Amino acid sequence: xxxxxxxxxxxxxxxxxxxxxxxxxxxxxxxxxxxxxxxxxxxxxxxxxxxxxxxxxxxxxxxxxxxxxxxxxxxxxxxxxxxxxxxxxxxxxxxxxxxxxxxxxxxxxxxxxxxxxxxxxxxxxxxxxxxxxxxxxxxxxxxxxxxxxxxxxxxxxxxxxxxxxxxxxxxxxxxxxxxxxxxxxxxxxxxxxxxxxxxxxxxxxxxxxxxxxxxxxxxxxxxxxxxxxxxxxxxxxxxxxxxxxxxxxxxxxxxxxxxxxxxxxxxxxxxxxxxxxxxxxxxxxxxxxxxxxxxxxxxx
Amino acid sequence: xxxxxxxxxxxxxxxxxxxxxxxxxxxxxxxxxxxxxxxxxxxxxxxxxxxxxxxxxxxxxxxxxxxxxxxxxxxxxxxxxxxxxxxxxxxxxxxxxxxxxxxxxxxxxxxxxxxxxxxxxxxxxxxxxxxxxxxxxxxxxxxxxxxxxxxxxxxxxxxxxxxxxxxxxxxxxxxxxxxxxxxxxxxxxxxxxxxxxxxxxxxxxxxxxxxxxxxxxxxxxxxxxxxxxxxxxxxxxxxxxxxxxxxxxxxxxxxxxxxxxxxxxxxxxxxxxxxxxxxxxxxxxxxxxxxxxxxxxxxx
Numbered sequence: 106x107x108x109x110x111x112x113x114x115x116x117x118x119x120x121x122x123x124x125x126x127x128x129x130x131x132x133x134x135x136x137x138x139x140x141x142x143x144x145x146x147x148x149x150x151x152x153x154x155x156x157x158x159x160x161x162x163x164x165x166x167x168x169x170x171x172x173x174x175x176x177x178x179x180x181x182x183x184x185x186x187x188x189x190x191x192x193x194x195x196x197x198x199x200x201x202x203x204x205x206x207x208x209x210x211x212x213x214x215x216x217x218x219x220x221x222x223x224x225x226x227x228x229x230x231x232x233x234x235x236x237x238x239x240x241x242x243x244x245x246x247x248x249x250x251x252x253x254x255x256x257x258x259x260x261x262x263x264x265x266x267x268x269x270x271x272x273x274x275x276x277x278x279x280x281x282x283x284x285x286x287x288x289x290x291x292x293x294x295x296x297x298x299x300x301x302x303x304x305x306x307x308x309x310x311x312x313x314x315x316x317x318x319x320x321x322x323x324x325x326x327x328x329x330x331x332x333x334x335x336x337x338x339x340x341x342x343x344x345x346x347x348x349x350x351x352x353x354x355x356x357x358x359x360x361x362x363x364x365x366x367x368x369x370x371x372x373x374x375x376x377x378x379x380x381x382x383x384x385x386x387x388x389x390x391x392x393x394x395x396x397x398x399x400x401x402x403x404x405x
Numbered sequence: 406x407x408x409x410x411x412x413x414x415x416x417x418x419x420x421x422x423x424x425x426x427x428x429x430x431x432x433x434x435x436x437x438x439x440x441x442x443x444x445x446x447x448x449x450x451x452x453x454x455x456x457x458x459x460x461x462x463x464x465x466x467x468x469x470x471x472x473x474x475x476x477x478x479x480x481x482x483x484x485x486x487x488x489x490x491x492x493x494x495x496x497x498x499x500x501x502x503x504x505x506x507x508x509x510x511x512x513x514x515x516x517x518x519x520x521x522x523x524x525x526x527x528x529x530x531x532x533x534x535x536x537x538x539x540x541x542x543x544x545x546x547x548x549x550x551x552x553x554x555x556x557x558x559x560x561x562x563x564x565x566x567x568x569x570x571x572x573x574x575x576x577x578x579x580x581x582x583x584x585x586x587x588x589x590x591x592x593x594x595x596x597x598x599x600x601x602x603x604x605x606x607x608x609x610x611x612x613x614x615x616x617x618x619x620x621x622x623x624x625x626x627x628x629x630x631x632x633x634x635x636x637x638x639x640x641x642x643x644x645x646x647x648x649x650x651x652x653x654x655x656x657x658x659x660x661x662x663x664x665x666x667x668x669x670x671x672x673x674x675x676x677x678x679x680x681x682x683x684x685x686x687x688x689x690x691x692x693x694x695x696x697x698x699x700x701x702x703x704x705x
Contacts, residue, residue, distance in 0.1 A: 132519070150534045180515060180522035186535035187487035187494075194487075212515050214545060215480060216575040216648075219432070222480035234450045235486035245514060247547040247570055249577025270547055275516040277549025284595065287585040292592060295584065348516075 112241060112266030113313030116339055117364035119173050119206055125397045126363055126404060128174040128208060129389075130343070130371025131164065131196070133157045133181050137376060139385050150186035157185065158192040160385075162199050164375055167386035169203040171393040176341075176369055177237065179211040193237040208341065208367070209239035212270060217251045220244075224259035241266040243319055243341065246296050253303060257316060261307050266315040266339070269303075271296050272331065274321025274344030293327075297334035308337045313364045317341060320358070322350025322368070328357035332365075340366040345396070346373025352399045363404040370396060412541060412566030413613030416473075416639055417664035419506055425473045425697045426663055426704060428508060429689075430643070430671025431464065431496070432478040433457045435485075437676060439685050450486035457485065458492040460685075462499050464675055467686035469503040471693035476641075476669055477537065479511040493537040508641065508667070509539030512570060517551045520544075524559035541566035543619055543641065546596050553603060557616060561607050566615040566639070569603075571596050572631065574621025574644030593627075597634035608637050613664040617641060620658070622650025622668070628657035632665075640666045645696070646673025652699045663704040670696060 110118075120126050135153065142159040146152035165175060177196065182189040197207045213223040227242045244256050246269050256267050272282050272293040282293040297318065304316030317339035320331050331340070340358040344350035345368055358366035374396070378388035410418075420426050435453065442459040446452035465475060477496065482489040497507045513523040527542045544556050546569050556567050572582050572593040582593040597618065604616030617639035620631050631640070640658040644650035645668055658666035674696070678688035 149532060150536075178515075178519055178522075180513070180519045180526065183536065184522045184526040186531070187490040188534070190487040190490065212513070212545070213480070215478075215512055216573065219478055219480045222478075222484045226480065226484040231486070232449060234488070236450075236483065245512070245545050245547050247545050247581055248573050248575055249580030249582070251575055251577035253577075273516065273548050273552075275548055275551055277551035277553075280549030280599065281547055281592065281596070282549070284592065285587040287587045292581065292584065296581070299580065 110264055111307055111309030112260065112264055112315040113307070113339065113364060114309035114311050115240070115264060116206065116266070117311035117313055117362065120363040123173045124401055125171055125173045126366055126368050126400045127172045127393055127397045128176050128341070128367040128369040129164065129168050129172045129374050129393060130176045130178060130210070130369055131161050131375065132178040132371045133160055151188040153185050154188035154192040157189060158196060161196045163386045164389050165196070165200050165203055165205065167390040168374065168393040169205060171390065171397040172205060174206040174208050174367055175200045176208040176210050178371070179209060190236050191234070197237045197239070206240040208241045208243070208268065209237060210243045212243050212245045214245035214248055214252050216248060217255055220252050221255035221259070224256045228256065228260045228265045229263055239265065241268060243268045243270065245270050246299065250299060257303050261315055266317060268317040268319050268341040269296065269300050271300060271318040272320050272324060272327055274323040274348050274350065278321065294334065297331055300338055301335045304338055311364055312337055312361055314338050319343065322355055323348055325354035328355065332357050332360050337361060339364055341369060342366050343369040345370045352396060356403045359404045368396065368400040410564050411607055411609030412560065412564055412615040413607070413639065413664060414609035414611050415540070415564060416506065416566070417611030417613055417662065419473050420663040423473045423504070424701055425471055426666055426668050426700050427472045427693055427697045428474040428476050428641070428667040428669040429464065429468050429472045429674050429693060430476045430478060430510070430669055431461050431675065432671045433460055433481050451488040453485050454488035454492040457489060458496060461496045463686045464689050465496070465500050465503055465505065467690040468674065468693040469505060471690065471697040472505060474506040474508050474667055475500045476508040476510050478671070479509060490536050491534070497537045497539070506540040508541045508543070508568065509537060510543045512543050512545045514545035514548055514552050516548060517555055520552050521555035521559070524556045528556070528560045528565045529563055539565065541568060543568045543570065545570050546599065550599060557603050561615055566617060568617040568619050568641040569596065569600050571600060571618040572620050572624060572627055574623040574648050574650065578621065594634060597631055600638055601635045604638055611664055612637055612661055614638050619643065622655055623648050625654035628655065632657050632660050637661060639664055641669060642666050643669040645670045647671070652696060656703045659704045668696065668700040
């Protein structure tokens with residue numbers, strides 16, 4: 106599982122091979138899982154984990170040809186319990202077997218010694234049964250540079266990557282991230298500079314760094330400035346679909362090439378059957394295919 | 406397990422009953438576990454989880470009379486794998502049986518729908534086997550108010566609490582949290598105001614809110630201003646001991662009474678045997694007792 110190519114080079118190669126920059130978010134909402142996945146499972150956390158595993162594997166199989174990555178949202182697995190984290194370990198292996206990168210969406214962040222433990226949990230190779238492993242992890246920068254450095258060190262050592270929250274897709278992001286600083290710029294602008302600095306040592310062959318940024322698809326007007334501040338960072342672009350972001354507006358992210366961005370949709374793909382009807386897997390495939398074409402057009 | 410008393414009232418009652426404001430952090434560092442806990446365990450995540458469970462239960466038994474709460478650091482359990490989260494569920498039950506409150510240190514935070522899943526995972530009552538549950542959880546506010554509100558709603562509904570990161574104990578906190586805003590004040594000052602606002606609806610009998618703040622013991626000079634901005638918030642005060650914070654400097658936190666603060670030490674207690682010699686449990690008990698007396702003196 107260890108790959109000594111940089112994360113940026115791996116992302117670039119995967120996007121070009123698959124001709125896709127689509128990242129499919131897996132945020133399994135138990136109330137909305139199709140009935141079929143519950144067939145024959147016991148009640149309790151282990152049974153629920155089994156149903157979620159079936160559902161996620163079905164989605165992975167359906168979208169694999171159109172996506173370059175999946176992004177499991179750890180919260181939804183943690184809410185079920187430890188058996189769901191064991192299931193997620195297997196789901197990540199299925200995704201990798203299908204040629205997809207795995208971006209674990211955990212938004213972790215802490216003081217140095219604790220960040221090192223999180224990095225070891227999610228970004229270092231692990232033995233079987235030790236939980237899900239990502240090709241990349243989302244991290245929260247509120248604790249500053251010494252809270253981020255262990256994540257950079259571990260991911261870089263193993264050809265993995267990070268997506269640091271810079272400007273998130275939710276309305277409340279303005280409360281903190283858009284605040285103007287007395288020295289000029291904004292909080293998110295300052296963090297963008299930190300991302301560029303941390304990523305400078307991990308820019309691989311394709312000109313794409315192993316330290317990326319989460320930049321919400323809901324605020325496309327900010328993308329040109331963010332791209333200027335972080336010329337080599339891959340952007341994880343959540344918020345397309347359910348949150349209102351439009352793929353057409355994301356072109357500035359792709360200035361450095363196809364690996365400049367991952368267009369991430371979760372509910373819009375996984376719950377597409379609620380809009381399109383038919384089988385969940387077929388609806389997810391159709392929606393992933395539509396998104397792929399739209400987004401790939403931005404990279405040329 | 407549901408308690409309709411507010412978290413603040415529960416914290417106040419527990420601190421007065423135990424005459425302690427000491428919170429013992431459980432950050433099990435595998436390389437430093439005493440040899441005895443490894444006796445007879447299998448290799449692999451399940452065996453490691455068993456050793457950690459033994460160690461933590463030993464610490465809980467040793468410190469219970471001197472502490473009011475334990476604070477397991479989720480990262481160290483996640484780094485072992487899902488069996489360690491099952492072990493932590495049992496460890497939390499042991500702590501509650503010993504009369505201790507449980508503060509889960511997970512520093513979670515995300516957009517609204519995902520924060521709701523984290524809140525359900527750690528702050529709502531759950532079935533057996535669904536993972537650790539806390540009386541309180543640490544949360545990260547970088548995503549702003551709509552990322553925090555689901556945590557407030559869930560904790561308030563169940564008599565649980567939150568500790569929102571405001572000014573953390575690490576050096577890099579200055580990078581982001583101490584930044585001056587053009588409208589006056591700092592980033593952490595703005596978040597302090599948000600904590601006060603979110604907590605206003607959850608101030609119980611003792612005048613202590615269910616929305617608290619993480620305020621590092623390493624920057625005691627900031628405590629008076631933080632206390633003024635958040636008059637009813639309980640402060641979680643990490644950084645005593647290994648990180649250099651001194652208990653003697655923390656008096657401003659306790660202006661509203663004994664439940665005004667939790668003095669949190671992790672390595673200083675759990676690894677006290679490395680300094681004091683003797684059995685780990687006895688060294689932890691001695692150090693917890695010393696810290697208890699020192700800290701309780703601040704509350705009078």
